[in-house]
Amino acid sequence: MKKVKYLAMLLAAGMFAACSDNLEDTGAGNAGGTTPATGEGYVKVAINMPTTSGGMSRVDDSNIFEDGTTNEYAVKNGILVFFTDNEGAVTPENSATFVKAYPISLSNPSDGNVQVTTRYSYIGEAPMPNDGKQIYALAILNNNGLFSVSDGKLQIKDDASTESKDVFSTDNMTLAELQSKSKITTTSSVVTNEGFMMLNAPLAKAANYSAITSLSDVQTLVPVTVYEDKQTAQDRPASDIYVERVVAKVTLSGFKYDAKAATDKYTLSVATSDNESPFNDDKVALQGWALNVTNKTTKAVRDVSSITTWISSDYGTDNRFIGTNNIDGNNLYRIYWGIDNNYTGTYTVDNEFNIYTTDASITWNDQTSDANTEDNDHALYCLENTMDYGNQKQDQTTTVIIKTKYAAFPTEKNPYASFFMYGAQQKTYNVDDFIDNVEKTLDWETTHNGETLTINTTADGGTYTYATTIPTGQYNITSLFTITGGSATALTTDEAQKVYNALGNIRYYKDGASYYNTVLIRHFDDTNTDVVWNPSDRMYTQKHLGRYGVLRNNWYEIKVTGISGPGAPSIEDPDPNPDDETEGYIQTRINVLSWAKRNQDVEL
Structure with missing residues (x-):
C-alpha cells in the first residue's frame, strides 16, 4: 500500500471591503433616532465580511483568493456588543469589560432577493465612555437564535433548556467569559437558512514576528469612537470591524462529471505508476x-x-x-x-x-x-x-x-460486482475465483463431497479474520460462508483457521x-x-x-x-x-x- 501524499496550502480569516449597504439604527432607547438615551452616544462602524484571506505562502498572501457562494455572504441580522477599558490599556483583549449590547437590523431588499454585500456601514447608539475610558466593539452577524439581546444584556441560548440566559454574569466580564460560555455544539446552529454566523476576526498588529511580544499585539475587540450626536457620527470615518465565519468549509473535486448519466454521474479511472499493476484501468x-x-x-x-x-x-x-x-x-x-x-x-x-x-x-x-x-x-x-x-x-x-463503487472487472457485464482481496496480495478476485481458492485450501471434494460452498447473502462487506477475539469492526470468517447440500451449514472453527492461515485477512467488497x-x-x-x-x-x-x-x-x-x-x-x-x-x-x-x-x- 502507498502512503497518502498531501500538498497543503493555507489561508485564514478573510476580510476585505467592497460594496456597501447600511445597517440601520433600531432606535432602542430613542424614539426619534436622533438623540441618544441618557449615557449613550452614536458610533459609526463598517462591518467587513470575509472576502479575501491570506495566504498560501507566508511570503505573499495576496493573490490566492476566490469567492464563495451567495448564501455564504448573506446577512439577516446583527448584534453589536460593547466593552470598555482604560485609554491606552495594554491588553484590552483580556481587560476590557462588557458594557451593553444592541441589536442591529438589516432591511431586506424589496424584490425579495438575498441581500449580499461585503461591507455594511452602521450608525447607531453606543454607550458613552466615562472619562479616560475607551469603548471597544464586537460584532455578531446572523445570530441564528443562539445570541439575543434583552435590556442591553447579551444572552445565549442554553442547550439544556433551550432558554436564553445572560452571557456575562456581571457588568465587568471580559471577552474570555464570552469565549468560555459560548460553546457552540452543532454546525447547524451556525449555518442555517438565516445565514452563516460571523464574529470578529483576531488580527495581528504587525507582520514581523519580533514585534509580536504579547496578546496586546492582537486586536479582536475593535476600538471605536462614540460621538454625542448622530450627525457628527455621520460625518466622521467609520471604524472597521473585520468578521469571520465560525465554521470551516470543505469541497471535493477531481471526478469526471456526466450530467446526462442516469446513475454514476461521477467517475474516475484507476491508474498507477506501476504498468504491471492489476488495478490499472479499473474504475x-x-x-x-x-x-x-x-x-x-x-x-x-x-x-x-x-x-x-x-x-x-x-x-x-x-x-x-x-x-x-x-x-x-x-x-x-x-x-x-x-x-x-x-x-x-x-x-x-x-x-x-x-x-x-x-x-x-x-x-x-x-x-x-x-x-x-x-x-x-x-x-x-x-x-x-x-x-x-x-x-x-x-x-x-x-x-x-x-x-x-469499485469496478474491479470493468469489461464484465456487471462491472461493480462483489469481489475479494486477501492477505498482502495486490489482486482482486471475483466470487467464483475466490470460492475456488477457498475450496482448494480446504480440499473441498474430499472433506465436503457433494456440498456447495457459497457466500452468505446476509454477510456484510468488510474484513473477515480468525482470532480468539475478533477485533472491533471486523468479522469472523465463519460468518462469510454458507454450506448447502449436506449436513454442514457453516465452516468449522478449524476450517476457518485453515483458511486464515492460507489467505490471511479477507476483504469482502460487497457489490463493489x-x-x-x-x-x-x-x-x-x-x-x-x-x-x-x-x-x-x-x-x-x-x-x-x-x-x-x-x-x-x-x-x-x-x-x-x-x-x-x-x-x-x-x-x-x-x-x-x-x-x-x-x-x-x-x-x-x-x-x-x-x-x-x-x-x-x-x-x-
Whole structure:
C-alpha cells in the first residue's frame, strides 16, 4: 500500500471591503433616532465580511483568493456588543469589560432577493465612555437564535433548556467569559437558512514576528469612537470591524462529471505508476462523501491567546502563523491558527468528536464541486478542529470519507460486482475465483463431497479474520460462508483457521462498495511543516504545529488527483497513530484559496 501524499496550502480569516449597504439604527432607547438615551452616544462602524484571506505562502498572501457562494455572504441580522477599558490599556483583549449590547437590523431588499454585500456601514447608539475610558466593539452577524439581546444584556441560548440566559454574569466580564460560555455544539446552529454566523476576526498588529511580544499585539475587540450626536457620527470615518465565519468549509473535486448519466454521474479511472499493476484501468463511481472526526464544540470567538508561543523559534522560522499583507492599508494582519475547546489536555476522543463507524450512520453528500453551479459548490461545513502538535492523530483529525463503487472487472457485464482481496496480495478476485481458492485450501471434494460452498447473502462487506477475539469492526470468517447440500451449514472453527492461515485477512467488497477512509485535512503544507521522521521515535515536534487541522473561515478543497486501487470494504475506526502514518490508495492535494479556501489533492 502507498502512503497518502498531501500538498497543503493555507489561508485564514478573510476580510476585505467592497460594496456597501447600511445597517440601520433600531432606535432602542430613542424614539426619534436622533438623540441618544441618557449615557449613550452614536458610533459609526463598517462591518467587513470575509472576502479575501491570506495566504498560501507566508511570503505573499495576496493573490490566492476566490469567492464563495451567495448564501455564504448573506446577512439577516446583527448584534453589536460593547466593552470598555482604560485609554491606552495594554491588553484590552483580556481587560476590557462588557458594557451593553444592541441589536442591529438589516432591511431586506424589496424584490425579495438575498441581500449580499461585503461591507455594511452602521450608525447607531453606543454607550458613552466615562472619562479616560475607551469603548471597544464586537460584532455578531446572523445570530441564528443562539445570541439575543434583552435590556442591553447579551444572552445565549442554553442547550439544556433551550432558554436564553445572560452571557456575562456581571457588568465587568471580559471577552474570555464570552469565549468560555459560548460553546457552540452543532454546525447547524451556525449555518442555517438565516445565514452563516460571523464574529470578529483576531488580527495581528504587525507582520514581523519580533514585534509580536504579547496578546496586546492582537486586536479582536475593535476600538471605536462614540460621538454625542448622530450627525457628527455621520460625518466622521467609520471604524472597521473585520468578521469571520465560525465554521470551516470543505469541497471535493477531481471526478469526471456526466450530467446526462442516469446513475454514476461521477467517475474516475484507476491508474498507477506501476504498468504491471492489476488495478490499472479499473474504475470507481462516487456514491458519496462525508466529513469524519469533526469537533462537537467550538468557541464563538476564535481564541489566539497562545500566539506568542506559536511564533517562538522552537515552532519554526517560516512566519506561517501571521500574514505578510496588511488589510485595507491598516496595520492589521491575518492570523492563521487558533485554539479550540479540546486543543490540549486529557479527554476521551469519543466524547469530543463525532466519529462515524458505520455506513448507515452517515448522510452522504452525493455531489461534488465538479458539478458546481454559480451558487452551489456542494460544500460541507464543520466546526473548527485544531490541536497541539502532539495531538495530530488520526482519531483526532478531521477527515474526508469517500464512498465509491469499485469496478474491479470493468469489461464484465456487471462491472461493480462483489469481489475479494486477501492477505498482502495486490489482486482482486471475483466470487467464483475466490470460492475456488477457498475450496482448494480446504480440499473441498474430499472433506465436503457433494456440498456447495457459497457466500452468505446476509454477510456484510468488510474484513473477515480468525482470532480468539475478533477485533472491533471486523468479522469472523465463519460468518462469510454458507454450506448447502449436506449436513454442514457453516465452516468449522478449524476450517476457518485453515483458511486464515492460507489467505490471511479477507476483504469482502460487497457489490463493489469501496471506502477511502482517511483523507486527512492538512492546514499547513510541507513547505512550512515538512515531516522527516526520526526512526527512533516518529513523533511530531513544535515545528509541525498546524500541519493538520481545520480552522474557521478556511475553505479546504480536496481534489482527488488519482486512485491506485480499492480502498477499504467498510467504514474503519480511525486509530490513534500519527496522521502521517496513514496509508491508502488515494492521492489528494489541498489548495487554500479565498473564504479562506484550501485545496487538497488526494489519490485514492
